Amino acid sequence: MRLHERPLTSDKPPPDVEILIREARRLRRRRWAIGMAVVALAVTGSGLGVGFSGSGSGGQHRRGLPGHGEAGKAIVISSGVTMLDLSKSDKYGDIALAGGRIVLYGPAIRAQYPSASARCNSAEVDPTTLALSHLMTSSCANPAIEDQHVLPVVTVEPDVAFGTGGVATVTVRISRVVAGPPGYLLGPVVMSFPQESDGWPTWTYGGGDLWLFDALAKGGSQLVRISCSTGAVLQRIAMPAISRPIVAFDDDGFWLAPAANSGGDSGASNGVYHVTPGSAAATRAFSLPSGEPVSWLVAIGHSLWLAPGPRPSAIWHRTGASATLAGRAQLPASLADVLMVQGSGSAMVGGPSGLWTAVPKAAGTGQRVFLLLPDSGSATEVALLKPAYAAPDDLRYGKIEAVSYRRSMYLLDPPAESGPGYRSEGFSALYRITLIS
Numbered sequence: 001m002r003l004h005e006r007p008l009t010s011d012k013p014p015p016d017v018e019i020l021i022r023e024a025r026r027l028r029r030r031r032w033a034i035g036m037a038v039v040a041l042a043v044t045g046s047g048l049g050v051g052f053s054g055s056g057s058g059g060q061h062r063r064g065l066p067g068h069g070e071a072g073k074a075i076v077i078s079s080g081v082t083m084l085d086l087s088k089s090d091k092y093g094d095i096a097l098a099g100g101r102i103v104l105y106g107p108a109i110r111a112q113y114p115s116a117s118a119r120c121n122s123a124e125v126d127p128t129t130l131a132l133s134h135l136m137t138s139s140c141a142n143p144a145i146e147d148q149h150v151l152p153v154v155t156v157e158p159d160v161a162f163g164t165g166g167v168a169t170v171t172v173r174i175s176r177v178v179a180g181p182p183g184y185l186l187g188p189v190v191m192s193f194p195q196e197s198d199g200w201p202t203w204t205y206g207g208g209d210l211w212l213f214d215a216l217a218k219g220g221s222q223l224v225r226i227s228c229s230t231g232a233v234l235q236r237i238a239m240p241a242i243s244r245p246i247v248a249f250d251d252d253g254f255w256l257a258p259a260a261n262s263g264g265d266s267g268a269s270n271g272v273y274h275v276t277p278g279s280a281a282a283t284r285a286f287s288l289p290s291g292e293p294v295s296w297l298v299a300i301g302h303s304l305w306l307a308p309g310p311r312p313s314a315i316w317h318r319t320g321a322s323a324t325l326a327g328r329a330q331l332p333a334s335l336a337d338v339l340m341v342q343g344s345g346s347a348m349v350g351g352p353s354g355l356w357t358a359v360p361k362a363a364g365t366g367q368r369v370f371l372l373l374p375d376s377g378s379a380t381e382v383a384l385l386k387p388a389y390a391a392p393d394d395l396r397y398g399k400i401e402a403v404s405y406r407r408s409m410y411l412l413d414p415p416a417e418s419g420p421g422y423r424s425e426g427f428s429a430l431y432r433i434t435l436i437s
Contacts (some may be wrong), residue, residue: 038150074130080436081383084130086428092121095412095430097403098147101273102410104430105145120145127405130430140182141175147429149228150210152203162194162218165405170195172212176231187231192218198263202342206275209234215243223254223275223282226313235265239282240273244342248299252321253277255285260310261341270307276321285323296340296347298355298374305348305374311336317373328375332407334368335359348372349404352394356386356409356433361375365389369409369433382435387413389426408434
């Protein structure tokens with residue numbers, strides 16, 4: 001999730017932007033981000049006029065790209081667990097459901113972190129065979145990489161101070177897919193904020209729109225609703241100032257909740273907020289006990305399932321736009337450490353038939369995969385995965401990148417990153433985990 005306001009004279013980014021890229025890669029894959037979260041990939045131009053980012057041709061759909069189509073065939077590694085070895089491919093860092101399709105995407109992991117003009121890759125996953133198809137390589141600013149029509153593109157403007165404190169300004173533009181090279185177009189700046197650890201934006205898609213939130217936005221904490229078809233700003237809505245939140249979208253609208261690493265106004269950060277599409281204001285849907293955060297939240301259909309507290313013991317089920325309490329269940333102690341923060345991957349994925357998660361074992365590099373029935377609190381350990389990471393901490397400090405599709409979890413294990421320049425090491429694989437009854 002990604003940017004720049006003016007063309008640079010070189011495709012090498014300024015130092016501040018390189019730092020941003022390095023931190024974004026590390027946070028999205030190592031998930032250290034309790035104290036800080038960065039969710040942007042910076043993309044610079046190379047002398048094009050305002051409105052374009054990058055140069056050259058648009059996205060390329062073809063087989064045989066170097067390091068891109070070497071995944072091979074999936075293998076069954078245990079009952080209900082199938083694995084696609086990605087250790088010789090690009091080691092994708094993200095997985096998503098887009099338009100009913102499972103998509104892998106991310107930059108190629110090299111010996112050094114990518115430059116700001118990095119090329120990103122994506123592939124569609126066959127849910128049955130795990131075979132990769134529709135391989136694409138393009139600029140990381142191209143929304144088509146994530147199988148989207150629009151994408152926020154974020155850049156640090158090191159020579160533009162935000163206020164009088166000497167902090168640099170960060171800007172957001174919206175990239176949208178267009179016909180012809182380079183395949184996308186950048187619109188004007190839609191949001192700016194200070195280059196501070198608690199100022200980075202977060203966003204989600206839903207209802208045909210992109211929902212972009214930032215607590216430290218110029219002009220005050222705000223939610224910007226952007227058309228996914230045109231990239232135009234449809235609404236700006238004043239919001240409670242909760243930094244580093246969890247956001248979600250379901251059939252009832254947009255939801256905002258404080259995460260374990262959130263900050264901001266203490267009076268606002270002890271509640272969960274809701275915005276109905278088209279409404280001019282946010283409503284406080286319900287309060288959280290003792291001002292505690294939310295460890296994780298899943299929104300689907302007309303239901304919210306969440307675990308209140310930094311080390312929760314209960315699951316709440318709330319329904320409808322008013323978030324009426326429909327039930328509470330005991331959360332198993334084995335899942336008390338599951339945590340979702342801004343900049344991290346998934347924590348829980350799924351829906352009414354079950355929520356999936358994976359947690360590291362107390363020792364070693366094993367991952368325990370659970371299926372949780374949220375309305376009863378019943379949890380079943382479905383599988384134990386043993387990815388070949390170089391060290392236990394490469395997994396222990398990680399979160400998961402996963403989606404739920406057709407009663408299975410699709411879990412992407414990106415490589416760990418450590419050492420000077422964040423060299424890639426470890427193991428990369430895509431797993432499909434299904435409960436065999």
